Amino acid sequence: MEVTSITNGIIIDHVPAGTALTVLEYLSIDPATTRLALIMNASSRRYGSKDIIKIEDAESVDLDVLGFVARQATVDIVRGGRITRKMTPNLPEHIVNVITCVNPRCVTTTERGIRQRFHLVHSGRQEYRCDYCDEEAKL
Numbered sequence: 001m002e003v004t005s006i007t008n009g010i011i012i013d014h015v016p017a018g019t020a021l022t023v024l025e026y027l028s029i030d031p032a033t034t035r036l037a038l039i040m041n042a043s044s045r046r047y048g049s050k051d052i053i054k055i056e057d058a059e060s061v062d063l064d065v066l067g068f069v070a071r072q073a074t075v076d077i078v079r080g081g082r083i084t085r086k087m088t089p090n091l092p093e094h095i096v097n098v099i100t101c102v103n104p105r106c107v108t109t110t111e112r113g114i115r116q117r118f119h120l121v122h123s124g125r126q127e128y129r130c131d132y133c134d135e136e137a138k139l
């Protein structure tokens with residue numbers, strides 16, 4: 001498949017099919033103001049189908065957040081039109097202000113201006129819990 005190429009930026013590959021827009025939202029990337037290319041429901045040998053996100057000038061993209069929202073994703077770093085490095089995002093130990101606690105009694109729900117903080121409790125199960133009330137994180 002011939003796709004639009006980027007010169008300097010990143011290619012996020014193996015994004016779960018149909019979730020590219022959600023992933024962009026969690027990464028705080030505004031598709032209206034960012035130079036990017038989305039390929040949705042591309043065929044994938046590994047997963048059947050997948051989404052691919054290509055972002056030009058991606059210095060500010062938080063790859064820790066990517067590890068949390070798209071755990072199977074891989075990242076290609078592109079410099080001068082060529083892939084110079086391939087990496088897998090880490091499962092971050094802490095995530096701050098990415099998701100909100102669903103516990104209605106949590107201090108982050110009842111009080112304003114408190115940062116939403118979650119920590120990894122089990123990397124095998126990829127389980128995160130709220131720093132304040134221990135509620136399990138849900139995407």
Ligand SMILES: [Zn+2]
Nearest residue numbers: 101106130133
């Ligand atoms: Zn909580």
